[in-house]
Amino acid sequence: MDSFTTPLLAGTATGALLLIAALGLALTFGQMGVINMAHGEFLMAGAYATYLTQQVVTNTDVSVLVALPVAFLVAGLLGLLLEVTVISWMYRRPLDTLLVTVGVGLVLQQLAKDVFGAQGDPVRTPGWLEGNIDVFGYHWPYRQMFTIVLALMALTALAALLKYSSFGRQIRATVQNRDLAETVGIRTRTVDRITFFVGSGLAGIGGVAVSLISGTNPRLGTAYIISAFLVVVAGGLGQLKGTVIAAFAVGIATSFFADWTSASMAQVATFALVVVFLQVRPQGLFVVRSRGLA
Amino acid sequence: MRLPHPNPDDLGLDYLEVRGLTVDFDGFKAVDGVDLTLLQGRVHFLIGPNGAGKTTLVDAVTGLVPATGLARYRNQDLLSVRSHKIVRAGIGRTFQTATVFEELSVLQNLDIAGGVHRSPFALLRARRGVPSYVADALETVGLADLRDRPAGVLAHGQKQWLEIGMLLVQDAKVMLLDEPVAGMSAEEREETGALLQRIGEERTIVVIEHDMDFVRSFADVVTVMHAGKVLIEGSVAEIQASPEVQEVYLGRTVEGTTHA
Amino acid sequence: MKSFARSYGPLVAIAVLAVLLLVVAPAVLSPFRLNNLGKYCCWAIAAVGIGLAWGRGGMLVMGQGVFFGIGGYAMAMHLKLEAAGPEGIPDFMLLYGDGTMPGWWEPFRSGAFTLFAIVALPAIAAAILGYAVFKRRVKGAYFAILTQALAVVFATLLIATIQETGGFNGLNQFTFFFGYNLYDPVNKKMVYSIAAGLLVACLVVVWQLYRSRFGELLVATRDAEERVRFLGHDPANVKLAAFVIAAVMASIGGAMFAPIAGIISPSDVDATASIFLIAGVALGGRALLLGPALGAIAVGYGRSTLSESFPDQWTYFLGALFIAVILLFPAGLASLFGKAWSRLPRRKAAPA
Numbered sequence: 001m002d003s004f005t006t007p008l009l010a011g012t013a014t015g016a017l018l019l020i021a022a023l024g025l026a027l028t029f030g031q032m033g034v035i036n037m038a039h040g041e042f043l044m045a046g047a048y049a050t051y052l053t054q055q056v057v058t059n060t061d062v063s064v065l066v067a068l069p070v071a072f073l074v075a076g077l078l079g080l081l082l083e084v085t086v087i088s089w090m091y092r093r094p095l096d097t098l099l100v101t102v103g104v105g106l107v108l109q110q111l112a113k114d115v116f117g118a119q120g121d122p123v124r125t126p127g128w129l130e131g132n133i134d135v136f137g138y139h140w141p142y143r144q145m146f147t148i149v150l151a152l153m154a155l156t157a158l159a160a161l162l163k164y165s166s167f168g169r170q171i172r173a174t175v176q177n178r179d180l181a182e183t184v185g186i187r188t189r190t191v192d193r194i195t196f197f198v199g200s201g202l203a204g205i206g207g208v209a210v211s212l213i214s215g216t217n218p219r220l221g222t223a224y225i226i227s228a229f230l231v232v233v234a235g236g237l238g239q240l241k242g243t244v245i246a247a248f249a250v251g252i253a254t255s256f257f258a259d260w261t262s263a264s265m266a267q268v269a270t271f272a273l274v275v276v277f278l279q280v281r282p283q284g285l286f287v288v289r290s291r292g293l294a
Numbered sequence: 295m296r297l298p299h300p301n302p303d304d305l306g307l308d309y310l311e312v313r314g315l316t317v318d319f320d321g322f323k324a325v326d327g328v329d330l331t332l333l334q335g336r337v338h339f340l341i342g343p344n345g346a347g348k349t350t351l352v353d354a355v356t357g358l359v360p361a362t363g364l365a366r367y368r369n370q371d372l373l374s375v376r377s378h379k380i381v382r383a384g385i386g387r388t389f390q391t392a393t394v395f396e397e398l399s400v401l402q403n404l405d406i407a408g409g410v411h412r413s414p415f416a417l418l419r420a421r422r423g424v425p426s427y428v429a430d431a432l433e434t435v436g437l438a439d440l441r442d443r444p445a446g447v448l449a450h451g452q453k454q455w456l457e458i459g460m461l462l463v464q465d466a467k468v469m470l471l472d473e474p475v476a477g478m479s480a481e482e483r484e485e486t487g488a489l490l491q492r493i494g495e496e497r498t499i500v501v502i503e504h505d506m507d508f509v510r511s512f513a514d515v516v517t518v519m520h521a522g523k524v525l526i527e528g529s530v531a532e533i534q535a536s537p538e539v540q541e542v543y544l545g546r547t548v549e550g551t552t553h554a
Numbered sequence: 555m556k557s558f559a560r561s562y563g564p565l566v567a568i569a570v571l572a573v574l575l576l577v578v579a580p581a582v583l584s585p586f587r588l589n590n591l592g593k594y595c596c597w598a599i600a601a602v603g604i605g606l607a608w609g610r611g612g613m614l615v616m617g618q619g620v621f622f623g624i625g626g627y628a629m630a631m632h633l634k635l636e637a638a639g640p641e642g643i644p645d646f647m648l649l650y651g652d653g654t655m656p657g658w659w660e661p662f663r664s665g666a667f668t669l670f671a672i673v674a675l676p677a678i679a680a681a682i683l684g685y686a687v688f689k690r691r692v693k694g695a696y697f698a699i700l701t702q703a704l705a706v707v708f709a710t711l712l713i714a715t716i717q718e719t720g721g722f723n724g725l726n727q728f729t730f731f732f733g734y735n736l737y738d739p740v741n742k743k744m745v746y747s748i749a750a751g752l753l754v755a756c757l758v759v760v761w762q763l764y765r766s767r768f769g770e771l772l773v774a775t776r777d778a779e780e781r782v783r784f785l786g787h788d789p790a791n792v793k794l795a796a797f798v799i800a801a802v803m804a805s806i807g808g809a810m811f812a813p814i815a816g817i818i819s820p821s822d823v824d825a826t827a828s829i830f831l832i833a834g835v836a837l838g839g840r841a842l843l844l845g846p847a848l849g850a851i852a853v854g855y856g857r858s859t860l861s862e863s864f865p866d867q868w869t870y871f872l873g874a875l876f877i878a879v880i881l882l883f884p885a886g887l888a889s890l891f892g893k894a895w896s897r898l899p900r901r902k903a904a905p906a
């Protein structure tokens with residue numbers, strides 16, 4: 001039982017983390033065709049925001065809760081800044097935005113190294129997240145469950161935003177047909193900016209969760225970004241459920257592979273799995289169809 | 295002139311046969327059980343109101359959308375073959391919005407279309423001079439004066455001619471032309487029609503078109519589609535006499551043509 | 555005469571570069587600088603391949619470090635075995651392992667096999683990945699991400715296999731290169747010349763490819779992939795060919811890098827190393843013939859110089875370079891010369 005529940009539960013937590021990271025990516029990729037390679041560094045920024053919040057709000061029990069909006073804002077504003085200064089100039093050059101944001105990511109990483117040191121700092125776990133719950137003989141840490149709760153909350157909030165708010169309707173209109181959306185008076189550039197802010201902010205939330213598990217570290221983003229991208233690729237664009245399924249699938253699969261072999265072989269196996277999956281569904285789980293010789 | 299279901303045994307191999315072709319877009323049948331027999335040496339017109347499924351039919355036959363039913367050419371089942379193999383089998387098409395390689399010159403566009411006939415090894419050599427079949431196509435479609443222009447600067451009609459020229463270079467035995475004369479001037483239409491008749495002798499040519507004047511002047515056989523189905527097939531006169539066609543199609547286009 | 559200049563002008567430029575690299579540089583540079591230039595040449599070889607795949611083919615290959623690494627490790631394994639002598643086994647295996655050598659190392663004792671592997675292994679790997687990806691029409695950003703993921707996976711795998719590949723430290727301390735003592739400056743110069751010569755050879759290969767019909771087809775595939783299908787070509791095959799050639803070039807670069815740098819380690823082949831290769835290509839001009847090679851040499855030089863004086867600032871520089879080049883000169887610096895050149899007054903071309 002243990003060799004089944006342990007990877008399953010740990011993998012679910014990893015999946016939840018990937019989901020938070022991938023939601024923002026899928027959002028901006030789906031809407032603007034922008035691949036933000038600095039997204040991992042926004043995750044890192046969220047982790048450092050948590051660390052800094054703990055320096056100010058010393059009561060660990062509340063500091064994490066304070067850190068959530070702080071991290072969202074910090075990462076979101078970084079994203080907004082990136083959109084305004086760089087990405088908005090490279091409209092409809094998606095592969096180039098990918099490269100530019102690689103550069104941005106490098107700079108942010110080095111910046112974190114220079115400001116906070118290369119070693120990284122520990123983040124204190126609040127008392128109410130210490131300990132674990134016994135599930136079929138596996139001591140499931142509350143911290144992992146917290147990640148899942150966080151992911152589900154982020155997902156619900158985002159889904160509600162897209163579905164019920166007028167801003168959400170504007171986003172969906174822009175995704176489906178940008179030109180048409182413009183002609184009916186939607187200010188698509190503004191919509192893009194807000195999307196970028198929200199998507200990046202989500203990475204900040206992910207950073208809070210990561211920091212509770214592994215502290216801060218300038219290279220923290222690179223550890224998650226590739227898996228998050230694989231999630232986006234496998235999930236397909238246009239529908240949140242694709243991202244959700246893919247995130248948990250990748251998280252749990254990696255966890256099982258790691259249990260059977262080793263952490264590094266698990267990476268190889270997951271990569272191979274995604275490539276094989278793309279043989280069956282080259283555009284990911286769910287696709288928004290478009291016509292013609294695209 | 296009426297040849298809806300000729301006996302295939304009389305026809306040799308060069309005909310394209312479509313039986314029960316159906317394209318289903320998530321429950322919506324854009325093409326719904328279409329039967330067609332397209333014979334060599336005829337200019338075949340496919341008409342019907344917007345959204346009738348004409349483009350989708352051509353897409354299905356050329357491997358661009360999945361379809362069920364049968365589409366056969368020279369004993370080859372087209373529905374199970376990838377687009378590039380269909381082209382190699384001798385079936386070429388153009389697109390509703392002309393798609394040529396904008397940065398390449400007219401000549402290069404035509405030359406690159408000749409790739410089907412070249413071995414992979416020949417692809418590694420540089421282009422030297424102008425192959426005769428490229429020069430011929432250049433003459434036939436009347437773009438000889440523009441051969442060194444980038445295709446991107448051509449007028450809309452010229453791009454359509456270039457696409458037809460590319461099909462000539464490919465030596466397509468079946469040409470499926472999706473609204474080639476849309477947006478052309480009256481003279482350009484005349485020229486295009488003459489061109490189609492000239493090259494149609496030893497080919498099977500299928501033209502999708504709305505303009506009835508054009509259809510009247512150049513069609514040998516006309517198939518009318520409506521809502522994914524074939525409404526009627528016959529000569530121009532027969533089509534025009536049909537009350538059904540009047541109702542679903544002609545009534546509307548007569549008004550519609552004034553704006554074109 | 556004019557068309558002669560247009561077809562063979564680039565060949566003259568390659569010849570000039572060949573003279574600079576093979577005659578001038580060895581005469582004027584110190585052994586240390588020459589060795590550094592040798593490293594840049596290895597990166598440039600990989601960059602030439604990236605120019606083909608990305609510049610001409612539109613495939614953003616973000617994981618060329620993998621193929622660089624395949625060649626580099628293949629060569630390094632041979633050099634390790636050469637250093638260990640007949641029947642000997644590499645020193646690190648005694649240090650970290652139980653002193654037995656994995657069976658797959660054995661064939662690399664043979665120099666001929668190693669040379670074969672340097673070409674065949676990346677070709678096979680690229681063909682498998684490319685086939686899986688291109689046939690299913692995975693492209694654009696998806697493709698770029700997959701290649702980068704491959705680089706991450708590859709480096710992780712290397713780090714995890716310390717007993718088989720030297721792990722984080724990689725493979726180093728080579729003494730002989732196919733029988734030539736690597737401590738002898740004359741032999742080092744020879745190794746440099748081989749790398750520079752291979753760079754020139756790769757440039758000639760892509761020159762021919764670019765002017766061939768295949769080159770035209772590749773550009774057509776980049777610009778309108780689906781349209782190419784209706785010319786009767788499978789665009790997947792066109793892309794596959796370019797991707798495999800690029801992989802082999804990266805592997806050749808890596809193979810020469812090992813003896814010149816004296817080491818090959820995961821940090822030479824991981825995602826960041828792959829990004830670094832892209833940077834040179836972007837700087838020089840991805841779609842130009844000489845742009846990628848010159849860009850890679852320039853970025854390599856910048857890296858050595860900057861990390862000598864400001865070891866930590868190099869990353870800022872690389873990041874800023876990406877942002878500036880892609881934002882301001884997406885066609886690369888070399889395109890600026892091209893623009894200036896076309897502004898020069900000149901005789902109007904006679905109509906053909």
Ligand SMILES: Nc1ncnc2c1ncn2[C@@H]1O[C@H](COP(=O)(O)OP(=O)(O)O)[C@@H](O)[C@H]1O
Binds near residue numbers: 319344347350351
């Ligand atoms: N990829 C697709 N997905 C969903 N519906 C489609 C798709 N392609 C075409 N259709 C629909 O199929 C119908 C037929 O379209 P089309 O073949 O383009 O008509 P025509 O060329 O006769 O004007 C239209 O209602 C169109 O909206």
Ligand SMILES: [Mg+2]
Binds near residue numbers: 348349350390
């Ligand atoms: Mg149509």
